[in-house]
Amino acid sequence: MSTPLEPTMVETIKGYDAEKRFKYLVKEVVTNREIWILIDEHGCVMLNTDDEDCVPVWPNKEFAEAWATGEWDTCKAEAISINKWHSRWTHGLEDDGLAIVVFPNENEDGLVIFPDELDFELKQQAKKSK
Template sequence: MSNSLDASRIAEIQAFDAEKRYKYLVKEVVANRQIWILTDEHGCVMLNTEDEDCVPVWPNQEFAEAWATGEWEHCKAEAISINKWHSRWTAGLEDDELAIVIFPNQEEDGLVVYPDELDDELKQQARKQQR
């Protein structure tokens, strides 16, 4: 389980640029063995770019919950184990032709990656942490 993040650390991490937030997410997801999404009564929250339908993901519960405001305030943060992510979500997102938006900030800014790219990054990070 993750350690609770204090407000100053949350603010510091949210100020990272999209690339740095991606690196942070990969490390946290592997370390904590879970990735966070937002859900509502229809399932997982989706965002749209000009080119892609995306599932937003966060590294920690605090960031997912911080995003659940305004039109998303009815959503709840849900953890997905890294094993379930690898075994079900990656293939499911690919089958549905969905991309992933990595750790979007309050301006909805985040890197858009394909499920296999994130899967590869997570597996590479897991190998690094096992050394």
């Protein structure tokens, strides 16, 4: 379970570029052992890029909830344990041909990667953290 972020820290992190937000997400997910998605009555929220259908993920509840506005105001932030992510989500997303948009900001700007790439980065960070 993660500790709530201070509002000043949230604002600082919002200013990060996509690459820096990706690195932050990897560290936070490994430290807190959870990754955040948004869900609605149909399941996981999806985004579409020109090339890919994507599942957006966030490192902290605060950032996921910040996206639950406008057309997504009925969505809820949900944590997925890192173990469940590795055992079910990575393969499930790959099987469905879905990509991941990492920690998108208000402009829907985020790094688009494949599930196995995120899985690899999370495992590498876990090795460093030991």
